[in-house]
Amino acid sequence: MRRTDPEGHGPVRFGPPLPEDGLPVLPELSAVLAAASTTPGTEPVGGGPALREAACGYWDRRGLACRPERVAAGPGAPALLVALTAALGGDVLVPRPCAAWWAPYARLLGRPVFHVPTPAENGGVPDPYALLETVRRVRAEGGDPRLLVLSVADDPTATVAPPELLHETVEAATGEGLHLVSDETWRDTLHDPRGTVLLSPAEMLPEHVTVVTDLAGALLPAGWPAAVARFPPAAAGDDLHARVLDVLTALGARVAAPVAAAAGYALSEPAPVTARVAAAVRLHARVAAAVHAAVVGAGAVARPPQAGRHVYADLTELRPALAAHGVGDAQELEDFLTARLGMPAPGGHRFGDELAAPRVRLSTGPLLGGSQEERAACLTAPAPLELPHVQRALNHVKSAFDDLRDDARRWEPPR
Secondary structure (H helix, E strand, O other), rough: OOOOOOOOOOOOOOOOOOOOOOOOOOOHHHHHHHHHHOOOOOOOOEHHHHHHHHHHHHHHOOOOOOHHHEEEEEEHHHHHHHHHHHOOOOOOOEEEEOOOHHHHHHHHHOOOOEEEEOOOOOOOOOOHHHHHHEEEEEEEOOEEEEEEOOOOOOOOOOOOOOOHHHHHHHHHHHHHOOEEEOOOOOOHHHHHHHHHOOOOHHHHHHHHEEEEEEHHHOOOOOOOEEEEEEOOHHHHHHHHHHHHHHHHHHHHHOHHHHHHHHHHHHHHHOOOHHHHHHHHHHHHHHHHHHHHHHHHHOEEEEEOOOOOOOOEEEEEHHHHHHHOOOOOOHHHHHHHHHHHOOOOOOEEEEEEEOOOOOOEEEEEEHHOOOOHHHHHHHHHOOOOOHHHHOOOOHHHHHHHHHHHHHHHHOOOOOO
């Protein structure tokens, strides 16, 4: 494949991070972290009692009862997923597309990863019939599928899987003896929480599901790594929890004590935290809707974003214009749009889609401004899209995609 620059294309070292919110740190969170910064001790592997109790309260409020002895904390969701993958063994199944960090960590452990197609309506959760076919094919070829990773509120597609599909997929997976890891990092970022039904697989078949939540999704800044895992409420869950702690111990994967204090505060969801989460979700929902309108208006295809801080676009209809710019695959599309938009635009191949498919994830955080003052203004403005710096950023995105639409029309063959 043609490449203009050999650097920046590795699947692990240069993989795209979670879409950040781009907002100033909540002052109350900063105060908690600062107060804990003088603590000389370290957080135990798996998290201390206060952090695990706070995680239990967080899940209890979402209908997922748990006990502290079945909770583990780690310095970010990747550490927990590595430990779970190592503890469970076997081959790993993931949706196509999926979060960029899932597959590389399994491969680092030497575990085969198999992508399963998702329905046209949503990402994050595989089609149940495609899942069954993939499991049977892998076993027929001598493989040993044991783990399915999925996300009801999805990165990269920003969609929320409907409960009926989720139920069919969970039943199909558990019927084949798979353990499920439900990545629920984005569950608290629903753009329309009253109009969107989000169920966790752990509500359906709890004995087969481990829930993982990275607090960078809604509660903590990305630079303060902390995540929590909720294990199944059975003897098998106790065994898995013990094995995960063994792996975390071997990795030295502890949450820093000041970050643990901030995480516990955030998970307890006091008024300042819930107010900030709600304001940030409203803001990113508005920006994501504007980005979606710009992309679709130019002739690309994108599902309406329902959660998170991103939009996933398919630019197949703009291929003639892209070809005129030397763009023939997702990596070249990533390079082209990153330069054109002046912000990261990771290609779909980062998320398990085919390299030949011109797909891209666009994040909303970079559109909120270049300074802390501009970004803070977005939180309090009654009409944040009308702020001059946000308007300029959105106009730049719209102009870039409109130019591609116009170029594509020029290159259309005469009828």
